[in-house]
Amino acid sequence: MDIEKEIEKKYTELQITTQQMKQLQKQIALLNNQLVELTLLQQSINEIRDVKIGTSILVTIGNGIYAKAELKENNEFLVNVGSNTVVKKDIDSTTKLIQQQLGEISGVYEQMMLELRVLYEHANSKEEEINKLAKQI
Numbered sequence: 001m002d003i004e005k006e007i008e009k010k011y012t013e014l015q016i017t018t019q020q021m022k023q024l025q026k027q028i029a030l031l032n033n034q035l036v037e038l039t040l041l042q043q044s045i046n047e048i049r050d051v052k053i054g055t056s057i058l059v060t061i062g063n064g065i066y067a068k069a070e071l072k073e074n075n076e077f078l079v080n081v082g083s084n085t086v087v088k089k090d091i092d093s094t095t096k097l098i099q100q101q102l103g104e105i106s107g108v109y110e111q112m113m114l115e116l117r118v119l120y121e122h123a124n125s126k127e128e129e130i131n132k133l134a135k136q137i
Contacts (some may be wrong), residue, residue: 007133014126021119024112031109035102043099048074049091 051057051074053061058066079089090098 001053003133003136005026007130010130010133014123014130017119017123017126019081021116024116026107028112028116031054031105031112034105038098038102038105041093042102044097045077045091045095 048071051071053074055071057069057071058127059069061067075091076090077089077094078086078092080086
């Protein structure tokens with residue numbers, strides 16, 4: 001095979017790998033955001049244990065919008081478990097659920113980081129191969 005064609009082939013492989021890396025980095029960023037949100041949620045649940053019943057609190061309604069409310073219960077939560085189904089859970093089982101989600105997402109995050117490292121090494125290898133072939137021209 002002609003050296004220039006070989007360089008072109010390897011460069012195409014490098015571009016594909018680079019695109020895969022970019023997509024994986026976006027997914028990793030989304031997972032990282034989920035981990036941060038779950039961690040903050042866990043902290044909030046732990047803090048609410050110490051809030052006295054009847055205390056005025058701010059409740060999130062949506063993106064940056066809050067309403068004043070009075071805390072009626074500080075050891076039970078209404079938890080969306082999927083398919084628009086909400087169930088009552090005590091503070092310990094809610095915390096356990098969040099811990100489970102954190103564990104699952106952390107596992108996927110670690111796996112994606114490993115995949116990113118493999119792609120990064122592959123891209124470096126292709127670059128080195130291209131550079132070696134370019135020196136032969």
